[in-house]
């Protein structure tokens with residue numbers, strides 16, 4: 039065997055997460071007690087007992103990381119973020135805590151529209167500068183790949199600016215970014231009373247321009263009474279698909295509006311949110327093998343009930359992914375540990391199911407075959423935690439335990455941390 043670039047040893051266990059969402063999550067995590075992990079040329083090259091390392095695997099150039107009895111797992115994959123934006127909405131947070139609702143604030147000209155105004159006014163460089171610390175906070179949680187949506191431009195120039203900012207950001211951070219076009223996030227203020235014109239702008243100008251520059255892998259629509267109808271979403275997402283962008287949907291968040299059924303009809307990669315999903319919607323998603331993306335931090339942050347029925351979704355056989363949904367309006371939090379905790383406390387997942395959702399489940403939702411898993415040949419993205427078991431992550435609510443974060447075989451984060459549990 040060639041010399042490893044990096045070796046992680048002295049682990050409690052390594053979770054290779056090589057099973058399937060159709061089996062018990064505890065089994066799918068595939069724990070390897072006391073294993074070591076070797077990385078070479080950015081890929082996993084060895085997982086197994088230290089005694090089984092081939093001669094010559096460790097040389098003077100091998101960086102040896104002592105896990106100090108912590109567990110090791112794949113880098114987290116965040117399947118739903120709105121990382122790039124300008125401005126902030128802490129006043130709305132206060133208003134909601136006094137009883138105002140997300141929709142009331144939006145109707146009064148705040149909400150997404152407020153972030154759109156700030157984002158339109160910012161330069162591409164400014165958007166990158168503002169987003170960079172957010173990528174750092176995600177990395178510190180152990181996230182090594184994140185999907186990023188546009189959607190605070192809502193015009194051709196600003197949607198392009200946002201996605202170019204995502205592309206530039208990806209060259210400045212170790213965090214790997216997967217871009218999604220969300221021009222149908224809201225009908226912009228200047229199109230009030232002319233929504234059909236905006237839908238046409240999306241289909242005829244924004245989607246083709248984004249496709250020409252190769253700026254997005256996915257396209258997304260916020261399907262909601264207050265945003266886009268099922269028919270409008272069908273047209274936009276079908277146009278996106280024809281241009282090579284795979285559909286994802288903001289589905290059944292505030293009302294049950296047929297979005298899950300549409301996700302199934304379109305064979306979308308994901309239906310995200312699902313707080314209000316109906317039994318019929320759930321069955322449609324399961325039959326069409328659509329991944330459910332849970333974002334419980336938003337449900338908490340908006341003080342809404344119910345949480346998405348994660349238990350029923352998982353029991354229906356869906357792949358369940360878990361994201362932070364970091365954004366300035368409904369989830370101003372890069373805290374993956376909190377999302378894991380809420381997925382257990384409020385969505386009804388087990389710790390293993392939540393962990394699956396933030397690793398392999400999320401990678402699958404983004405079509406990333408070699409992410410969120412630690413088998414030979416997979417991406418060399420891994421996290422050395424300061425605790426001995428993944429069960430500690432949701433339990434120690436909202437506290438990050440990522441001691442060393444490795445992206446593509448290189449150490450991206452190293453944090454001083456006492457060992458825990």
Ligand code: NIG
Pocket residue numbers: 120149150153260288291336363365366367368369
């Ligand atoms: O996923 N629901 C729509 N979009 C975001 C919130 C965006 C915002 O309020 O700025 C979400 O929760």
